[in-house]
Amino acid sequence: MFTKLFSKKPKEQKPESNTQTQNSKENSPGLTAMLNYIKTQSQTDPLIGAKIGAQEVYHKLTEAMKGADKKGVHAESLLCILGSLAGYSCLASVIEQSVEKGPEAPSELLMVSRGGKTYFFGDPITNAMSNNVYSVWDLAARAASGVGCKELIDIHEIYDHTAKSIGTPEFGIVRFPEGHNATDIPVNYVKDLWPVTFPTVKTFCPKPSDWPILLSIAANIAIVQGKDIVPPCLALKIVMESAVSMSKILITEY
Secondary structure, three states: OHHHHOOOOOOOOOOOOOOOOOOHHHHOHHHHHHHHHHHHHOOOOOOHHHHHHHHHHHHHHHHHHHHHOOOOOOHHHHHHHHHHHHHHHHHHHHHHHHHHHOOOOOOOOEEEEEOOEEEEEOHHHHHHHHOOOOOHHHHHHHHHHHOOOOOOOOHHHHHHHHHHHOOOOOOOOOOOOOOOOOOOOHHHHHHHHHHHHHHHHHHHOOOHHHHHHHHHHHHHHHHHHOOOOOOHHHHHHHHHHHHHHHOOOOHHHO
């Protein structure tokens, strides 16, 4: 599994917790200087941390994939991974922001139980996914359009398909066209890679609302870099089908 692609896996990370992650790299002079630079530049560019952090996540993941497979980076898998992580971060950020508001704050999440698992819905998740200019959908659609996608996919159809498939074997399965596939399914990517990716995300973006932005930018890099291998419209579909389904679950149930 993909956990083997990274260095030693940190102790269990839960998206609903705000526990500080510590490792030797976080204490390095180079990283300290970079974080100080981000703090300074954020006065004029509030997304500078997300932009630099996205490059770091993309670099770590692609280098690990190259090391694990002599054929190099499998483009569809990379898109599926980053889409899955971006989607999951939408729910993780909403939960974290809810925790920060305290137990007295009303919950804006709707929870549905099917087949022994819980699925999450609600405006806060939808807003992070597709209802603002820095949402997963808006950022990914702009990236795909910029490299040649002429007719954007129907995001509402993806929402409908995801809602109808909860509690069934079809849930979380990307509908690849013939000739394309990923090496695993989104839930396994999230289960394996969220715990080892989250510390990097949080280092560059302490604010939970910025977590989906960072991972969406990383997915955008994959869309642009892989445009000659995976057609941009298909790349957008892979990212969004992975993202929407993974915004509905907690990996602690898998």
